[in-house]
Amino acid sequence: MSPSIIVVQLLSGLAKAMVLFLIASGLSLIFGVTRVVNFAHGSLYMLAAYLTYSLTAALPFGAASFYVSVLAAAVAVGLVGLVIEVGLLRRVYKAPELYQLLLTFALVLVISDVVKLAWGSENKTGPSAPGLAGSVPIAGQLFPTYDLALIVFGPLVALALWWLFYRTRWGVLIRAATQDREMVAALGVDQARLFTAVFALGSALAGLGGALQVPRQPLTIVMDTSIITEAFVVVVIGGMGSVPGALLAAVMIGVIEAFGVLVLPKATLVMTFAVMAIVLIVRPWGLLGRPESQGRGAGGAIASTSAVPVPRAAIVALLAALVALPPLLPTFHVWVLVEILAFALFAASLHLLMGTGGMVSFGHAASFGLGAYGAALLMKLAGVTMPVAFVAAPVVAAACALVIGFFCVRLSSIYFAMLTLAFAQIAYAIVHQWYDVTGGDNGLLGVWPARWLATPLRYYYLALVACVAGIALLGVIGRAPFGLVLRAARDHARRAEAVGVNVRRHQWLAFVIAGFFGGLAGATFVFLKGSAFPDYFSVPRSVEPLVMVLLGGVQAPAGAPLGAAIYKILDTVATKYTEYWQMVLGVILVTLVLAFPRGVIGVLRRG
Amino acid sequence: MLELRDVHAVYGRSHVLHGISLTARAGEVVSLLGRNGAGKSTTLKAIVGLVEVTRGTITLGERSLRGLPTHAISRAGIGWVPEDRRIFGDLTVRENLLVGEAGARRWSLDRLYALFPQLRALAGQPGGSLSGGEQQMLTIARTLMTSPRLLLLDEPSEGLAPVVVKALAENIATLKREGLTILLSEQNLAFARRLADRAYIIEKGEIKFEGPFATLDAQPEIRRAYLSVG
Numbered sequence: 001m002s003p004s005i006i007v008v009q010l011l012s013g014l015a016k017a018m019v020l021f022l023i024a025s026g027l028s029l030i031f032g033v034t035r036v037v038n039f040a041h042g043s044l045y046m047l048a049a050y051l052t053y054s055l056t057a058a059l060p061f062g063a064a065s066f067y068v069s070v071l072a073a074a075v076a077v078g079l080v081g082l083v084i085e086v087g088l089l090r091r092v093y094k095a096p097e098l099y100q101l102l103l104t105f106a107l108v109l110v111i112s113d114v115v116k117l118a119w120g121s122e123n124k125t126g127p128s129a130p131g132l133a134g135s136v137p138i139a140g141q142l143f144p145t146y147d148l149a150l151i152v153f154g155p156l157v158a159l160a161l162w163w164l165f166y167r168t169r170w171g172v173l174i175r176a177a178t179q180d181r182e183m184v185a186a187l188g189v190d191q192a193r194l195f196t197a198v199f200a201l202g203s204a205l206a207g208l209g210g211a212l213q214v215p216r217q218p219l220t221i222v223m224d225t226s227i228i229t230e231a232f233v234v235v236v237i238g239g240m241g242s243v244p245g246a247l248l249a250a251v252m253i254g255v256i257e258a259f260g261v262l263v264l265p266k267a268t269l270v271m272t273f274a275v276m277a278i279v280l281i282v283r284p285w286g287l288l289g290r291p292e293s294q295g296r297g298a299g300g301a302i303a304s305t306s307a308v309p310v311p312r313a314a315i316v317a318l319l320a321a322l323v324a325l326p327p328l329l330p331t332f333h334v335w336v337l338v339e340i341l342a343f344a345l346f347a348a349s350l351h352l353l354m355g356t357g358g359m360v361s362f363g364h365a366a367s368f369g370l371g372a373y374g375a376a377l378l379m380k381l382a383g384v385t386m387p388v389a390f391v392a393a394p395v396v397a398a399a400c401a402l403v404i405g406f407f408c409v410r411l412s413s414i415y416f417a418m419l420t421l422a423f424a425q426i427a428y429a430i431v432h433q434w435y436d437v438t439g440g441d442n443g444l445l446g447v448w449p450a451r452w453l454a455t456p457l458r459y460y461y462l463a464l465v466a467c468v469a470g471i472a473l474l475g476v477i478g479r480a481p482f483g484l485v486l487r488a489a490r491d492h493a494r495r496a497e498a499v500g501v502n503v504r505r506h507q508w509l510a511f512v513i514a515g516f517f518g519g520l521a522g523a524t525f526v527f528l529k530g531s532a533f534p535d536y537f538s539v540p541r542s543v544e545p546l547v548m549v550l551l552g553g554v555q556a557p558a559g560a561p562l563g564a565a566i567y568k569i570l571d572t573v574a575t576k577y578t579e580y581w582q583m584v585l586g587v588i589l590v591t592l593v594l595a596f597p598r599g600v601i602g603v604l605r606r607g
Numbered sequence: 608m609l610e611l612r613d614v615h616a617v618y619g620r621s622h623v624l625h626g627i628s629l630t631a632r633a634g635e636v637v638s639l640l641g642r643n644g645a646g647k648s649t650t651l652k653a654i655v656g657l658v659e660v661t662r663g664t665i666t667l668g669e670r671s672l673r674g675l676p677t678h679a680i681s682r683a684g685i686g687w688v689p690e691d692r693r694i695f696g697d698l699t700v701r702e703n704l705l706v707g708e709a710g711a712r713r714w715s716l717d718r719l720y721a722l723f724p725q726l727r728a729l730a731g732q733p734g735g736s737l738s739g740g741e742q743q744m745l746t747i748a749r750t751l752m753t754s755p756r757l758l759l760l761d762e763p764s765e766g767l768a769p770v771v772v773k774a775l776a777e778n779i780a781t782l783k784r785e786g787l788t789i790l791l792s793e794q795n796l797a798f799a800r801r802l803a804d805r806a807y808i809i810e811k812g813e814i815k816f817e818g819p820f821a822t823l824d825a826q827p828e829i830r831r832a833y834l835s836v837g
Contacts, residue, residue, distance in 0.1 A: 172702045176695045183693040186655055187707040188681035188753045290697075 004139035009258045011138065015147035017254025018154025019209050019216075023227060024234035024246040025161065026205030032178035032241025033198045035097055036089060037414065039104040039543070042228030043111035044081060044203050048073040048210035049126070049219050050119050056127045056214075063130035070214075074207040081203020085196045088590065093195075095597035098360065102550045103593050105543055109586030112224060117580060121221050126214035133215075146215050157208070158247050165243065174198060178241045229425060229539055233276045236418040239289020248287055269429030277407070277422040284411045310558045319468070326460050334456045335528065340568045341467040342524040344561035347548040348471045349517035351560040354549060356478045357510045358490030359409070362417040362542055363424030366404065367515040369537035370397040371522025373431060376444040376532045381437070386450040390466075390523050397519020398512050400427075405511030409504050412493070421542065428537035443533035447526050463524050470517045475557050477513060486510055551592060553599025562601055608633040608788050609654070609685075609757050614663035616653045623649050625812040626663065631757065636779075636789040638803035640796065642835055646812040647792035648690050651759045654790075655680050655687045667757065682709070686755025690762045690792075692746040696735025700726055703734045703745055707752030719748045722778060740771035744778070757788040764798045776801055794835060808833045 027041045055069035084107065092099050132149050135142035165171035177184045177194055185191050209227075217223075234253055238245025253272055260268045285291050326334050346368055354360045374396030378389040404423045411419055431438045438444065449459050477483055488496040489503040496503050526532050535541060544567070545560075552563025570588055574581035592600070609631040616624035627650055631637045641647050652658045654665055656677045665672045672680050681687070695703050704716060704726075720727035723744040729737060734745060743763055750758065760779070764772045772795075779802050783789060793799040799806065800820050808816035808823075810833045816823065823830060 169705055169708070172698065172705050175698055175702075176706045179695050179697060180693055182657060182677070183689070183695070184706060185677040186657070186681055186687050186689070187749065188678050188709050189706065190676075190678045192676075 004141050005262070007139045008141045008143055009262060010255060011143055011151065012147060013255035013258030014154075014251065015144075015150045015216075015254075016257065017250040017252075018150045019213050020230060020234050020254055021154055021247050021250035022157060022209030022212070023206045024231045024238070024250055025158075025243045026202035026209075027231050028235045028238065028241055028243060028246045029174070029205070030199055030202035031235065031414075033174055033181070034085075034089070034093075034195045036100045036104065036199075037417075038202070039101065039228060040084070040107035040111060041104075041202075041206050041231060042224040042226075043108050044077050044206040045210035045213075045227050046115060046219075046221075046224040047080065047111055048077040048207035049214050049223065050115055050124075051076055051207075052211040052214045053124055053126050053219055054119070066127055066129055066215075070208070070211040073211040074204045077207030077210070078200045078204030081206075082196060082200040084203075085199035088594070089199070090192065090195070091594055092597055095593075096554070098546075098550055098554070099593055099597055102547055103590060105547060106586040106589035106593070108224065108228075109582040109589070112221065113580045113583035113586070116221050117583075119219075119221075124219040126217075126219055129215045144216075150212065150216075153212070157205075158243075161243055170197075225539065229421075230272070232418065232421065233272055235286075236415070236422075237276055237279045237286055239286030240414060242286065242288040245286055245288030266433050267429075269433055270426055273422045273425040273429060277419060277426065280411065280415060280419045280422065281407050284415050286415075310556070322464055322468075326457060331456045334460050336568070336572055338460055338463045338528045339525070340565050341463045342521045342528065343545070343548065343568055344564040345467040345470045345524070346518055346521035347545040347552070347560035347564040348474045348557065349514045349521065350545040351549050351554070351557055352474050352478060352483075352486075352510055352517075353514045354546070355554045355557065355560070356483050356490070357486045357507060359507060359510070360413075360417050360546070361408075361420040361514075362539070362546070363420030363422070364514070364518055364545055365537050365539070365541035366420070366424040366427045367397045367401060367518025368522035368525070368541060369424075369427060369431065369532075369534075370400050370515075371519030372526035372532045372536050373438065373444070373522075374519065375523040375526050376447040377437070379447060380444060386448070386453070386527070390462075390527065393523035393526075394516045394519035397522065398516035401512045401515025401518075402508075405508045405515070409507040409511060421539070424537055424539070424542055428534055431537060432534040438534075441534055443531050445531045447532060448530050449527045459527065463528070466520060466524055470520050471561055474513075474517055478557050482506065482509070547589070550599060551589070553596075553601030555599065556601050559599050559601040563599070566600065608635075608668060609790065610664075610666050611650070611654070612664045612666075614650075614653055614665060615661045616649060616658045617661055618649070618658060623658070623812050624653060627653075627809070627812070627814055628663075629807050629814065629817070631788050631790050633788055634783075634786050635805075636783050636791060636803045638799040638806045639790060639792040639809060640794070640799060640806050640834060641792075641809040642794065642833070645809045645833075647809055648761055649812070650809065651687060651761050651790070651792060654759060655685055681753055681755075684754075684756035685759065686750040686753050686757065687759045688747050688750045688761060688763065690765065692742045694734040694737065694742050694745055694749075696733060698734055699731050700734055700737070700745055701730040703749050704752050707749045709753060713754040714751045719751060722751075722781060723748050740767050740775070743767060743771075743775060747778070751782075755787070757790065758782065760789060760791045762792055762794065764793065764795045772798060796830075796834060 023041065023045050027038060030036055030038050051073040052069045055072055056066045059065040059068055061068055088103055089100055092103060129146050132146040134145050136145050136148065165175055173184065173189055173194060181191060234246055234249045237252065238249035256271060256275060257268060260271045264271065279287065326337060349367065350361060350364045371393045375389040375393035378384045378392055379386060384392065408416055408419045432440060448454060453459050453462055485501050485506050489501060489506060493503050522536065548563035548567045549560045550563065551566055552559030570585055574584040578584060611627050611629050614624055614627040615622065624646055639647050639650060649658055653660050654672065656675060660673050667683055667685060670683060672683060695706065704719065725741055726744055726748055729741060737745060763775055767775065776798060783802065791799060791803055805819045806823055807814055808829065815833050816829050
């Protein structure tokens, strides 16, 4: 590698880092003060980019139009953030924290379709920045002037934020609230106003990042999901709630990515997440973060009421219907039922972790994908028969969960969630980039059930037996002494330790069990579809079971399958009737969260 | 000035206060005595709206406080100094004080530094680096910045060395002389006696005794039953 390449790569890494810093600092700020994990942050970034694109064309200020548009887009997106906080999030601050996450996920769906509706799905090439459009020679290579400008601008924003946080009373309040919100309120500060302002500021920073990105890369309707994962990585490495940490981590990730392309072009995706995993394992609170104060873990946030069992008669009736009805249904509906069964098991396996164990995973898709790819690869590479692959796939997933869980259960609450996300992303990256074995984004095709199982009804009954047995076993595990210990550890890990429970070992085992059944769900799904794709490991696939569990009600094991059924039916119906099904689904989710902030089953039980 | 009447409160699903009634008149220092877990802290938290009050009334002067958000209770004139101090460790001493700056501004940084001279020298230090005694001074000073009419002090002497406790008692006595009304929760009877005009004793979420210290001294069995030895 010549020195000139090194210099240029370093600079281009730094330019990318500045955009990353803008979006990540906003995300970190919002989390630090309001404890909301804002999945919609990437959507705000995307919205600002498209706004900049259109405003630049529409405004009559000549060369200045672009710069005016950047500011206007950032302000507009800040206002959108304000409306989101006041109109939606504020209504659910009293509900368990995860319901806010559910709301922001619904917003991701809605904003994604709004952008598609307003701007169409073709990629758009943004305007270049007037005056900064050319290149300058650096170390004998041409380097974009705009990127140089970004490298100057990023630290200026960092400086402005520093001034705000360290030189104004408002900044003092924000830093105080990041540490202890309750105490800030007890000193007479109105939290509601503080939260609104912080959410608006954080959103505006995302907007600024999105707007400034416009001259660098084409606009796509998937730029929200790609940036949000990167932003999470930066926030987690830097430390949740730490803006200086976001800057440090953004530079790290930007530079690592820039050089990764040169050194290991095939492993770029893996590298970022591997760095995140290593940082979390070595420094669980991130580089500049600090430990959560006691008793505010994600687990505590979903403290459950005692489970009242669902009436036996209802279960028997449901099972009887599931056995008797399918022969009368059209094939399409049978397929939908299989999908619901697979996701019901998938959600139930996550429920063991997050409901019973208080361990909220953002990466449960790893088990699903490992089950699916495990089955597919066992058939394709090892040549085993389908029934063997079906049975062995969950074992593959469990074996991987054994390794992943070893690291993850060392952390708790949001850091546990983020480490699981990192591992799921590593798995995603491997599957995506290891063409020779996994087929990359072409996926693995022709993964069909054995001949004697290959009719819709026969496969349905196999899925029914596998998934119902899985859900039932998970229920038994949750109620067994093992499940009670998990709950004790969830409600108070230290006290559980004090009475002699090895909390970590129990949580580790729960992780493996959840991995096993998540794998079984993946195997069920892969033989339904006949193919496996990298998106089985993707973040949205991890969020889906989370949404299902929350939708059904985290406090009861029966909530997970119920939520899965509701979600999948909504999904199927919406997809059938409109191209903009994400928006419909998102709006329904928002309505459900506002109407049932404790999940559907909580309401059923009370009613 | 402050009046609690038949206050019941819950923590999650456990009922922790069972009909607390107490009053603090303007300019008075009233002590709330009791063992660990008797309900002292919970009573104070109920006043500032940090635990759920299910029954009863809480009034400051003419104004009902029950159900108000915590920041509004603070602005109404209640200054709560929590037991565990809850200093903002990353903020400097001066910044800790600025968080409370609002309202009538009867207290300024200069007046507070005059009352707690150590804090002036520490103004630029992070709050987290202070000793226990210094943190206790800071947490009281921080609450005073909100210009409260009534101060709720939750076990200020806990865990402090005797010489520090003595200095603290002098500070609190100064506040009393300035006419501040104080509700002082304590386990340390000697400390409370030095400052308070009268005492309540709380046990298992109920008031078991009410009266001046002389009456308490005349009934040693009450002291034995509800207070720790010493």
